[in-house]
Amino acid sequence: MCGIVGYVGTSKSIEVLLGGLRRLEYRGYDSAGIAVIDENGDLQTRKRAGKLATLLGDLESNPLANGATGIGHTRWATHGGPTDGNAHPHLGDDGKLALIHNGIIENFSELKQELLSDGYVFDSETDTEVAAKLLGREYGRTKSLEQAFRNTVQRLEGAFTLLAVHRDEPGLVVGARRNSPLVIGLGDGENFLGSDVAAFVEFTRRAVAIGQDQMVAIRPDSVTVTDFLGAPVQADEFEVAWDASASEKGGWSSFMAKEITEGPDAVANTIRGRIVDGLVQLPDLDGIGDAALAGITRIVIVACGTASYSGILGKYAIESWSRVPVEVELAHEFRYREPVLDSTTLVISISQSGETMDTRMAVQYASEHGARVLSICNTQGATIPRESEAVIYTHAGPEVAVASTKAFLAQVAALYLFGLHLARVRGTLSDQVIAENCAELVAIPEKLTRVLESTDSIAQLAGWMADTRAVLFLGRHVGYPVALEGALKLKELAYIHAEGFAAGELKHGPIALIEPGQPVFVIVPSPIGQPELHKKVISNIKEIEARGARVLAIAEAGDAFVPPLADVVLPIPLAAPFFEPLLAVAPLQIFAMELATAKGLDVDQPRNLAKSVTVE
CATH class of the missing domain: 3.40.50.10490 (Glucose-6-phosphate isomerase like protein; domain 1)
Structure with a gap:
């Protein structure tokens, strides 16, 4: 839920961090903070409960010296309320190290007790400070931020994205992820980290997604990705399909007003290039293939909230068109009831962000139990698509408002494309009927525009x-x-x-x-x-x-x-x-x-x- 940004490069770290946090505000948060290794080599932090504006006001009245290395965070309170003291970053190694964290460290209590026994004193109620103190202790033993970080993350249980910097190693930010998103931004003489690409899209559209249980070290001129044990990992680069202006209000009263108005484009962009000569073309499904789809006897759609409602619409259409039975399950209930799955079951996950933890766990369960897995997602490089056999990306563009609007429309459009494709593969609809339905879908953006013009x-x-x-x-x-x-x-x-x-x-x-x-x-x-x-x-x-x-x-x-x-x-x-x-x-x-x-x-x-x- 929280926002994370990291930067190494020139002497503009504060501007990069604050700009990234501003673009990540949509993720939801109740405090914000930054840590910077300034031009004098000192580690400085500033953090405040409340909205980002509170932190900005504090920095305006009492500025920090800028620097070339820094990390920033917007926190959603879990362990400990939204106070200045519980806000991130948290410090270790006698204030020479700063760490920020998304997620929950499930074994923090036993680790905290271990550190208390060693004489450590805690200033917050958070699980994050435990990780910071643990990392500081490891740094004292190894004198290497990368090695200390690697030793630390191996001891943590739960869901986390961690970023850390140390005063004695300026020009280096380390990060790690388990069950929580982290993306690298590749620049020229500068590199970035973010909980999603919005953190750095103002500066670069070249990105690399970090996989499960992987760690990254960024310097101005290099990026190294390894697993938690230190083995090198080959990470694939992708280009962000939208620029920073797409995540700005652009004169609208709210992001939601803007995004509702973008609904026709969301549908048009999702179907663009996927309807050719009146029929659906989905090369996105090559990971599963038509032969496997023809053998599917059952489909289970897993999603949460608004995405589950798009799934119900998909169920009605897919069953009608392809004659394959479809169930819609809330993702957070799916694996706990131990559903019966096999290789003839197709599980379709729907998640705008591609990071929804409930849905991701359902996807993992489905894969482990032999089902085929297809994801519908709006975010390139996200975890759920990477853990699925195939993905149909919606092209709604960034959706900043918390309540989903245009992404819902794009999800329905993607499900309809899949349903018509499956009907062709199974021979349950003629090409003429498929073409008629495709024509209906193509006509939606113009009709929706008419609806939006009369509000x-x-x-x-x-x-x-x-x-x-x-x-x-x-x-x-x-x-x-x-x-x-x-x-x-x-x-x-x-x-x-x-x-x-x-x-x-x-x-x-x-x-x-x-x-x-x-x-x-x-x-x-x-x-x-x-x-x-x-x-x-x-x-x-x-x-x-x-x-x-x-x-x-x-x-x-x-x-x-x-x-x-x-x-x-x-x-x-x-x-x-x-x-x-x-x-x-x-x-x-x-x-x-x-x-x-x-x-x-x-x-x-x-x-x-x-x-x-x-x-x-």
């Missing part, structure tokens, strides 16, 4: 509802996961009670929640595309209207049945059934954002949430 009424509606305490969402078939996503967005952003239901469940209990004035969003299927379901949803609307509910309908423009029954109608263009959700979800995303804004809340960084959940 004034949504902002007005949200303003009227700023004091609302609970909202319900109803949908059938592909409208059901849209209802779930609409409710989640409202919980995340506006901090009010919201629930999504399958509309058919209404009379099985939830109708008891309906009282006069209760707002209920209803996702109405097209009367042309799904006439039977349309009739049933209209009946649902009548049921709740009769009990005094305030009906807010998302319906096809021109649907004559809805306006007489609904208090508000948010129209969307006509689309085939499986493609309606890509249009229907946008008004719900906008509503959640506007309602949160009307309440004066931070839509980019909701309380208690982080963009990348890297602990299980």
